[in-house]
Amino acid sequence: MITEMSRHRSYFTEGRLVVRCAISTTNMPLAHNLNKVSKNVLSSNGQLHMKGRKYKQLQRATLRHQKLIQKKVITNERKEKQLGLTLFIRDKVLGEDNKCYTLDELKSFVKDYVYRYSGEIEKLQKERRPGRPKSSRQQKLETLQESEEQTFLSGYIVPDLSDEENVLRLRAWNGTTGGVTSIRHVKICKESTHIPGEDCNMDE
Known part of the structure; x- marks a missing residue:
C-alpha cells in the first residue's frame, strides 16, 4: 500500500x-x-x-471512511452516556424496598443525574480567586451540565420504574451492555406528564 x-x-x-x-x-x-x-x-x-x-x-x-468513523464515535458516546444514566438510576433503587416508582420519583432521579456535579462546580467557583479565569475542570463540568439540561428538556431514555418486574431486572442487572437489553426503557423529559407505554430502544 x-x-x-x-x-x-x-x-x-x-x-x-x-x-x-x-x-x-x-x-x-x-x-x-x-x-x-x-x-x-x-x-x-x-x-x-x-x-x-x-x-x-x-x-x-x-x-x-472519515464519516463512518465520526458516526461510530458519536454513537458510542451516546450509548456510553445512556448506560451511565441507567447505572446511576440502578444505584438509586438498590437497597430500597419500593416495588415500583412514580413518574415524579423517576424524574427526580434524572434531575439528580443532571446536577451530580453541581457541588463540585460550586466548590471550584468558591476557590477561584477574584479576577482569575475559570479552571478547565470547572468549564468542562459547566458545559457538561448545560448539555445534559438541554437533553432533559428533549428527553432521556431511562429504565421504566413503574413496572415491578422491570425494577427487579434493573436491581439484578450486572452493569454490562449485554444485560441492559433485558431492561425495558422509556423516554421521558422534564415536562413529561406520564410514563410512555411503548418501549424505547437505547440505540435510538
Missing part, C-alpha cells in the same frame, strides 16, 4: 510495483480501511494525477 506521496515526481517501489506520484499527502490522506481502493489503484501500475479518476476515487473513499 502507498503510505506516503512525495511533492516531487518520484518512484515508489514495493516488489515489482512502480507508481509515479505528483501529489502531496496533505491533499489525500490514506486510511487503513481503504485497502480495496488503494490496491485497485496500485494494481493499475500507472500515474496518479490530481484531476484523475483514481485520485478522485481515493478522495471519495477517504471521505466515506
